[in-house]
Amino acid sequence: MSEQRPSDSSIDQPSGALSNADQAEVTLITGASGFIGRHLVSALAGQGHGLTPPRSSRRRQIHVIARQADLTFEGVDPGSITLHQTDLMNSDDVSELVGRLRPSELFHLAWFNGDSKSRYSDPQNFDWVAVAENLVETFAREGGRRAVLTGSCIEYGARGGVLSENDRPDPDTVYGRCKLDAGQRSLSVCDDYPDLSVAVARVFFVLGRHEDPNRLVPHIIRQLLNNQPAELSSGTQRRDYMHAWDVALGLVAIADSSLTGFVNLGMGSSVSVKELSEIVGEAVGRPDLLWFGKRPGGADAAAEITANISRLTSATNWRPTLDLEAACADVVNWWRSSLNPAGGTAR
Secondary structure, eight states: OOOOOBOOSSOOOOTTOOOGGGOOEEEEEEOTTSHHHHHHHHHHHSOOTTSOOOOOOOOEEEEEEOSOTTOOOTTOOGGGEEEEOOOTTOHHHHHHHHHHHOOSEEEEOOOOOOOTTTTTTOTTHHHHHHHHHHHHHHHHHTTOOEEEEEEEGGGGTTOOEEEOTTSOOOOOSHHHHHHHHHHHHHHHGGGTOTTOEEEEEEEOEEEOTTOOTTSHHHHHHHHHHTTOOEEOOOOOOEEOEEEHHHHHHHHHHHHHSOOOEEEEESOSSOEEHHHHHHHHHHHHTOGGGEETTSSOOOTTSOSEEEEOOHHHHHHSOOOOSOOHHHHHHHHHHHHHHHHOTTSSOOO
Protein backbone atom coordinates (compact mmCIF):
# COMPACT_ATOMS: atom_id res chain seq x y z
CA MET A 1 0.00 0.00 0.00
CA SER A 2 1.38 3.39 -0.95
CA GLU A 3 2.13 5.97 1.71
CA GLN A 4 1.94 9.74 1.91
CA ARG A 5 5.37 11.23 1.37
CA PRO A 6 7.10 13.70 3.67
CA SER A 7 7.90 16.75 1.55
CA ASP A 8 11.34 17.82 0.37
CA SER A 9 12.42 21.30 -0.71
CA SER A 10 9.75 21.45 -3.41
CA ILE A 11 6.00 21.34 -2.91
CA ASP A 12 4.80 17.81 -3.53
CA GLN A 13 1.70 17.83 -5.72
CA PRO A 14 -0.93 15.27 -4.73
CA SER A 15 -2.02 12.88 -7.43
CA GLY A 16 -4.81 14.31 -9.51
CA ALA A 17 -3.70 17.87 -8.74
CA LEU A 18 -5.63 20.59 -10.51
CA SER A 19 -4.18 22.60 -13.37
CA ASN A 20 -2.99 26.15 -12.74
CA ALA A 21 -6.14 27.42 -14.41
CA ASP A 22 -8.32 25.63 -11.88
CA GLN A 23 -6.02 25.43 -8.86
CA ALA A 24 -7.43 24.42 -5.50
CA GLU A 25 -6.63 26.61 -2.53
CA VAL A 26 -3.82 25.38 -0.32
CA THR A 27 -4.99 24.27 3.12
CA LEU A 28 -2.49 23.61 5.91
CA ILE A 29 -3.47 21.42 8.89
CA THR A 30 -1.54 20.94 12.13
CA GLY A 31 -2.29 18.30 14.73
CA ALA A 32 -3.43 15.87 12.06
CA SER A 33 -2.23 12.83 13.99
CA GLY A 34 -4.39 13.77 16.95
CA PHE A 35 -7.86 12.65 17.95
CA ILE A 36 -9.81 15.43 16.22
CA GLY A 37 -7.16 16.09 13.58
CA ARG A 38 -7.52 12.63 12.06
CA HIS A 39 -11.23 13.22 11.62
CA LEU A 40 -10.62 16.64 10.07
CA VAL A 41 -8.24 15.27 7.44
CA SER A 42 -10.71 12.49 6.62
CA ALA A 43 -13.52 15.04 6.35
CA LEU A 44 -11.57 17.31 3.99
CA ALA A 45 -9.73 14.75 1.88
CA GLY A 46 -11.69 11.51 2.17
CA GLN A 47 -15.11 9.98 1.90
CA GLY A 48 -15.91 9.83 5.61
CA HIS A 49 -15.35 6.07 5.91
CA GLY A 50 -19.03 5.42 6.51
CA LEU A 51 -19.82 8.84 8.00
CA THR A 52 -21.65 11.84 6.49
CA PRO A 53 -19.24 13.98 4.42
CA PRO A 54 -19.01 17.76 4.87
CA ARG A 55 -21.21 20.08 2.84
CA SER A 56 -18.31 22.29 1.80
CA SER A 57 -17.99 22.85 -1.95
CA ARG A 58 -14.53 24.43 -1.76
CA ARG A 59 -11.66 22.71 -3.55
CA ARG A 60 -8.74 22.21 -1.23
CA GLN A 61 -5.19 20.97 -1.72
CA ILE A 62 -4.45 19.42 1.67
CA HIS A 63 -1.05 19.79 3.32
CA VAL A 64 -0.53 18.24 6.73
CA ILE A 65 2.14 18.84 9.36
CA ALA A 66 2.84 15.59 11.20
CA ARG A 67 5.75 13.85 12.85
CA GLN A 68 5.10 10.44 11.30
CA ALA A 69 6.16 9.96 7.70
CA ASP A 70 3.83 6.97 7.28
CA LEU A 71 0.67 8.49 8.78
CA THR A 72 -2.54 7.30 7.11
CA PHE A 73 -6.15 8.36 7.46
CA GLU A 74 -9.38 6.39 7.22
CA GLY A 75 -11.10 6.77 3.87
CA VAL A 76 -8.33 8.97 2.44
CA ASP A 77 -6.33 8.18 -0.69
CA PRO A 78 -2.69 8.61 0.39
CA GLY A 79 -2.00 10.51 -2.82
CA SER A 80 -4.59 13.18 -2.06
CA ILE A 81 -2.64 14.83 0.76
CA THR A 82 0.97 15.87 1.33
CA LEU A 83 2.76 15.32 4.62
CA HIS A 84 5.41 17.66 6.01
CA GLN A 85 7.60 16.72 8.96
CA THR A 86 8.04 20.23 10.30
CA ASP A 87 8.86 21.09 13.91
CA LEU A 88 6.28 23.67 15.00
CA MET A 89 8.59 24.69 17.84
CA ASN A 90 11.20 25.81 15.29
CA SER A 91 10.11 29.20 13.95
CA ASP A 92 12.62 29.05 11.08
CA ASP A 93 11.23 25.71 9.90
CA VAL A 94 7.68 27.03 10.15
CA SER A 95 8.60 30.17 8.22
CA GLU A 96 10.27 28.12 5.48
CA LEU A 97 7.32 25.77 5.03
CA VAL A 98 4.60 28.41 5.14
CA GLY A 99 6.59 30.67 2.83
CA ARG A 100 6.96 27.84 0.34
CA LEU A 101 3.36 26.65 0.45
CA ARG A 102 1.70 30.05 0.89
CA PRO A 103 -1.55 28.49 2.15
CA SER A 104 -4.73 30.54 2.06
CA GLU A 105 -6.38 28.47 4.80
CA LEU A 106 -5.06 27.17 8.11
CA PHE A 107 -6.49 24.72 10.62
CA HIS A 108 -4.33 24.78 13.75
CA LEU A 109 -5.15 21.86 16.05
CA ALA A 110 -1.69 20.91 17.34
CA TRP A 111 -1.09 21.22 21.08
CA PHE A 112 0.94 19.71 23.87
CA ASN A 113 -0.20 16.15 24.48
CA GLY A 114 1.50 14.91 27.62
CA ASP A 115 0.45 12.44 30.26
CA SER A 116 -3.32 12.55 30.66
CA LYS A 117 -3.10 12.87 34.46
CA SER A 118 -0.94 16.02 34.38
CA ARG A 119 -1.96 17.49 31.03
CA TYR A 120 -4.00 20.32 32.52
CA SER A 121 -1.20 21.46 34.86
CA ASP A 122 1.94 20.79 32.82
CA PRO A 123 4.02 23.97 32.20
CA GLN A 124 4.76 22.78 28.66
CA ASN A 125 1.33 24.12 27.77
CA PHE A 126 2.88 27.60 27.84
CA ASP A 127 5.21 26.71 24.94
CA TRP A 128 2.21 26.15 22.69
CA VAL A 129 0.88 29.65 23.18
CA ALA A 130 3.94 30.98 21.36
CA VAL A 131 3.61 28.25 18.72
CA ALA A 132 0.06 29.32 17.90
CA GLU A 133 0.86 33.03 17.74
CA ASN A 134 3.96 32.50 15.60
CA LEU A 135 2.16 30.16 13.20
CA VAL A 136 -0.80 32.48 12.67
CA GLU A 137 1.45 35.52 12.23
CA THR A 138 3.66 33.67 9.74
CA PHE A 139 0.56 32.46 7.90
CA ALA A 140 -0.78 36.02 7.67
CA ARG A 141 2.56 37.45 6.58
CA GLU A 142 2.66 34.99 3.68
CA GLY A 143 -0.80 35.99 2.46
CA GLY A 144 -2.99 33.60 4.46
CA ARG A 145 -6.61 34.67 4.66
CA ARG A 146 -8.59 32.28 6.88
CA ALA A 147 -7.42 30.56 10.08
CA VAL A 148 -9.42 28.30 12.40
CA LEU A 149 -7.93 27.22 15.72
CA THR A 150 -9.26 24.82 18.32
CA GLY A 151 -9.83 26.14 21.81
CA SER A 152 -11.62 24.40 24.67
CA CYS A 153 -14.63 24.75 26.92
CA ILE A 154 -12.07 24.45 29.74
CA GLU A 155 -11.41 28.15 29.09
CA TYR A 156 -14.68 28.94 30.86
CA GLY A 157 -13.28 27.54 34.11
CA ALA A 158 -15.40 26.11 36.90
CA ARG A 159 -18.54 27.88 35.76
CA GLY A 160 -21.29 25.43 34.91
CA GLY A 161 -24.62 25.50 33.14
CA VAL A 162 -25.29 26.44 29.54
CA LEU A 163 -22.26 28.43 28.36
CA SER A 164 -22.23 31.04 25.61
CA GLU A 165 -19.46 33.06 24.02
CA ASN A 166 -20.72 36.09 25.95
CA ASP A 167 -19.80 34.44 29.25
CA ARG A 168 -16.53 35.71 30.66
CA PRO A 169 -13.80 33.04 30.47
CA ASP A 170 -12.20 32.28 33.82
CA PRO A 171 -9.87 29.30 33.35
CA ASP A 172 -8.69 27.58 36.51
CA THR A 173 -6.05 25.29 34.96
CA VAL A 174 -2.76 25.92 33.17
CA TYR A 175 -4.20 24.24 30.08
CA GLY A 176 -7.28 26.47 30.09
CA ARG A 177 -5.27 29.66 30.61
CA CYS A 178 -2.88 28.76 27.82
CA LYS A 179 -5.66 27.83 25.40
CA LEU A 180 -7.37 31.16 26.09
CA ASP A 181 -4.12 33.10 25.71
CA ALA A 182 -3.30 31.31 22.45
CA GLY A 183 -6.71 32.18 21.03
CA GLN A 184 -6.55 35.81 22.09
CA ARG A 185 -3.03 36.30 20.74
CA SER A 186 -3.95 34.67 17.45
CA LEU A 187 -6.99 36.91 17.12
CA SER A 188 -4.85 39.97 17.82
CA VAL A 189 -2.71 39.18 14.76
CA CYS A 190 -5.64 40.47 12.72
CA ASP A 191 -4.85 43.98 14.00
CA ASP A 192 -1.72 44.03 11.84
CA TYR A 193 -3.15 42.05 8.91
CA PRO A 194 -6.58 43.37 7.87
CA ASP A 195 -7.04 40.66 5.23
CA LEU A 196 -6.74 37.93 7.88
CA SER A 197 -9.84 36.33 9.39
CA VAL A 198 -9.49 34.16 12.51
CA ALA A 199 -11.99 32.01 14.41
CA VAL A 200 -11.32 29.96 17.54
CA ALA A 201 -13.63 26.97 18.06
CA ARG A 202 -14.21 26.25 21.73
CA VAL A 203 -14.64 22.49 21.59
CA PHE A 204 -16.70 20.84 24.33
CA PHE A 205 -16.62 17.13 25.22
CA VAL A 206 -15.71 14.71 22.46
CA LEU A 207 -15.86 10.98 21.83
CA GLY A 208 -14.93 9.06 18.71
CA ARG A 209 -12.46 6.85 16.91
CA HIS A 210 -8.78 7.22 17.85
CA GLU A 211 -9.51 8.64 21.31
CA ASP A 212 -6.95 8.14 24.09
CA PRO A 213 -7.76 4.64 25.43
CA ASN A 214 -7.57 5.93 29.00
CA ARG A 215 -10.47 8.33 28.53
CA LEU A 216 -13.96 7.50 29.79
CA VAL A 217 -15.65 6.06 26.71
CA PRO A 218 -12.71 3.98 25.41
CA HIS A 219 -12.05 2.72 28.94
CA ILE A 220 -15.62 1.48 29.27
CA ILE A 221 -15.58 -0.12 25.83
CA ARG A 222 -12.27 -1.91 26.39
CA GLN A 223 -13.36 -3.24 29.77
CA LEU A 224 -16.68 -4.52 28.47
CA LEU A 225 -15.19 -6.06 25.34
CA ASN A 226 -12.87 -8.01 27.63
CA ASN A 227 -15.85 -9.08 29.75
CA GLN A 228 -14.50 -7.06 32.66
CA PRO A 229 -16.50 -4.63 34.81
CA ALA A 230 -16.12 -0.89 34.32
CA GLU A 231 -16.00 0.70 37.76
CA LEU A 232 -17.50 4.19 37.54
CA SER A 233 -18.68 7.06 39.71
CA SER A 234 -22.38 7.65 40.27
CA GLY A 235 -22.31 9.59 36.99
CA THR A 236 -24.67 12.42 37.90
CA GLN A 237 -22.66 15.17 36.19
CA ARG A 238 -24.02 16.30 32.85
CA ARG A 239 -21.70 17.01 29.94
CA ASP A 240 -22.07 18.07 26.31
CA TYR A 241 -20.65 15.13 24.32
CA MET A 242 -20.35 14.96 20.55
CA HIS A 243 -18.64 12.65 18.04
CA ALA A 244 -15.26 13.88 16.77
CA TRP A 245 -16.55 13.57 13.21
CA ASP A 246 -19.16 16.23 13.90
CA VAL A 247 -16.48 18.38 15.51
CA ALA A 248 -14.49 18.09 12.27
CA LEU A 249 -17.54 19.01 10.20
CA GLY A 250 -18.09 21.96 12.51
CA LEU A 251 -14.53 23.18 11.96
CA VAL A 252 -15.05 23.00 8.20
CA ALA A 253 -18.33 24.91 8.50
CA ILE A 254 -16.64 27.60 10.58
CA ALA A 255 -13.85 27.91 8.03
CA ASP A 256 -16.38 28.30 5.24
CA SER A 257 -18.30 30.98 7.16
CA SER A 258 -17.58 34.59 8.06
CA LEU A 259 -17.52 33.82 11.79
CA THR A 260 -14.64 35.37 13.71
CA GLY A 261 -13.58 35.33 17.34
CA PHE A 262 -14.56 32.58 19.75
CA VAL A 263 -17.24 30.10 18.65
CA ASN A 264 -18.70 27.30 20.78
CA LEU A 265 -18.60 23.87 19.13
CA GLY A 266 -20.65 21.17 20.84
CA MET A 267 -23.85 19.17 20.60
CA GLY A 268 -25.87 21.91 22.27
CA SER A 269 -27.38 19.49 24.80
CA SER A 270 -26.01 17.51 27.70
CA VAL A 271 -26.23 13.96 28.98
CA SER A 272 -25.37 12.57 32.38
CA VAL A 273 -22.20 10.52 32.56
CA LYS A 274 -24.34 7.62 33.75
CA GLU A 275 -26.66 7.88 30.74
CA LEU A 276 -23.70 8.07 28.37
CA SER A 277 -22.13 5.02 29.99
CA GLU A 278 -25.39 3.11 29.66
CA ILE A 279 -25.59 3.96 25.96
CA VAL A 280 -22.06 2.61 25.53
CA GLY A 281 -22.92 -0.49 27.55
CA GLU A 282 -25.94 -1.22 25.36
CA ALA A 283 -23.85 -0.74 22.22
CA VAL A 284 -21.32 -3.29 23.46
CA GLY A 285 -24.07 -5.59 24.68
CA ARG A 286 -22.86 -5.77 28.28
CA PRO A 287 -24.68 -3.09 30.31
CA ASP A 288 -24.54 -5.49 33.27
CA LEU A 289 -20.81 -4.80 33.60
CA LEU A 290 -21.31 -1.10 34.36
CA TRP A 291 -20.63 -0.76 38.08
CA PHE A 292 -21.77 2.69 39.18
CA GLY A 293 -20.79 4.21 42.51
CA LYS A 294 -17.51 2.31 42.70
CA ARG A 295 -15.37 5.40 42.21
CA PRO A 296 -15.59 8.90 43.72
CA GLY A 297 -16.97 11.62 41.50
CA GLY A 298 -15.43 15.04 41.00
CA ALA A 299 -16.91 16.90 43.95
CA ASP A 300 -15.55 20.26 42.78
CA ALA A 301 -16.69 19.88 39.16
CA ALA A 302 -19.73 21.65 37.73
CA ALA A 303 -22.98 19.70 37.75
CA GLU A 304 -23.60 20.63 34.11
CA ILE A 305 -21.47 21.88 31.21
CA THR A 306 -23.43 22.48 28.00
CA ALA A 307 -22.61 24.54 24.92
CA ASN A 308 -24.88 27.26 23.66
CA ILE A 309 -24.27 26.80 19.93
CA SER A 310 -26.71 29.41 18.61
CA ARG A 311 -23.90 31.59 17.25
CA LEU A 312 -22.62 28.71 15.13
CA THR A 313 -25.98 27.38 13.96
CA SER A 314 -27.32 30.83 13.07
CA ALA A 315 -24.31 31.56 10.86
CA THR A 316 -23.91 28.15 9.17
CA ASN A 317 -25.89 25.14 7.99
CA TRP A 318 -23.88 22.88 10.29
CA ARG A 319 -25.78 20.52 12.55
CA PRO A 320 -24.55 17.36 14.33
CA THR A 321 -25.05 14.32 12.09
CA LEU A 322 -24.79 11.67 14.83
CA ASP A 323 -26.92 11.45 17.95
CA LEU A 324 -25.31 9.85 20.99
CA GLU A 325 -26.66 6.37 20.22
CA ALA A 326 -25.22 6.45 16.70
CA ALA A 327 -22.00 8.05 17.91
CA CYS A 328 -21.43 5.41 20.58
CA ALA A 329 -22.31 2.59 18.20
CA ASP A 330 -19.72 3.87 15.73
CA VAL A 331 -17.03 4.07 18.40
CA VAL A 332 -17.82 0.62 19.76
CA ASN A 333 -17.63 -0.88 16.27
CA TRP A 334 -14.31 0.86 15.66
CA TRP A 335 -12.79 -0.41 18.90
CA ARG A 336 -14.20 -3.89 18.33
CA SER A 337 -12.55 -3.98 14.91
CA SER A 338 -9.30 -2.42 16.13
CA LEU A 339 -8.85 -4.57 19.22
CA ASN A 340 -10.38 -7.80 18.04
CA PRO A 341 -9.84 -8.04 14.27
CA ALA A 342 -9.34 -11.81 14.25
CA GLY A 343 -11.83 -12.74 16.93
CA GLY A 344 -9.30 -12.90 19.75
CA THR A 345 -9.36 -11.16 23.10
CA ALA A 346 -9.40 -7.35 23.08
CA ARG A 347 -6.33 -5.78 24.60
